[in-house]
Amino acid sequence: MAYRFLLALVLAISLNGCATSTFRQSWSASDAQAHPLGKTVAFVMLPVEADRRRSEDLFAQVLAPAMDVTAGYAVVAEALPDASALARAKAQASRLGYGSVLVVRVVSTRDELVYQPGVSPFFGPGFGYYGRRGPIGYPFMMDTGYYERVRIAVVELSLYAIRGDHLLWTASTEVLDSNKLERVVRILADAMLKDLLAKGVLP
Template identity: 25%
Template sequence: MPIDMKRIIFVITVLTAMVSCGPTTTIEKSWRDPDVTVNTASVHKFVVAALLRNEAVRRSTEDQMAALYPGKAVPSYSVLGSKELTDPEDVYKQRFQQQGYDGVVILRLVNVDKEQRYVPGTYPAYYGSWWGYYRYAWPTFYDPGYYTTDKTYYVEVNVYSLTRNRLIWSGITSTINPSSRDQLFGDVIKTVSKKMKQQGFVE
């Protein structure tokens, strides 16, 4: 039975595309307070804040962050509102203490790098004999290469303890060519959470 090379090439192309569509978020660097381990069972509640200009994206991201710790994580938009904070730090510190908050997690987009790269084109596959090549390659035209721009998004996540009044975890992530802002920040949240657990920072 003759091998249908065109079908094989098509399947390989599809599989490659499926693999390449997975999450691309990685931790570039991170730091943790070696004296702190967070036991989520003993945490009362904490604020999760996404410092993003687009209010819809901000709320969506904070909701995703809060969903990882239901009943404990509270979106900042429900506590601090949508306006810039202008009161002194002591005002918010006192409010958080009175309401029983243990900490604050802050996420923000710090930079977007753009890099142009060349994507080579493809030629018709060779099939051994001139007739096989001619018959299969006749309807298959050369696909020229092109230039595309890769975008790398760098996101910073900081965790502050309100009881200790200091930073206890910090990390920078990078994500290449996310399909949307929801995917970008969703991948960041999952990657950071996984890293914290691997480090033993969160139990």
């Protein structure tokens, strides 16, 4: 299910390199430092409330060392299914004194057929026998591999200054189906934090 992607994600790219390589692409506004973030509210646009709340909590936890972040469900109780609901959520955050908004959403999804290679050949234990010139008849076993259909989602993260709804930073990456919600959200949030620092959006 495309909208439950945060319950089923693992990054499709290596996360062991520098922060900027984590995202397929990232961008920051040239005047980003001229817009103080103040308090930030994190909205993850998922209609399943449990998915949304857990994801927003994790973003708030990981970003906390450098940003004052609140989970979006503490500001707007209902899920945010579309752009009009997000606009209302931003207006509510502004009335409550927040200075910036983080929005995480699925841009698109697609299915792909991926080949999973088999293991290398090896001699099966307990087979064959010893002849006059050594072991005879040891057969080898080999897994030939298989094709697996996977769901790939493009995920976008965007940080806005609420005043003027000014886009300060945005990034996107591709993810694959898995079941590592907490690990993946923490990696995405950590990569975001490092990229914001690298681009000077955060002091």
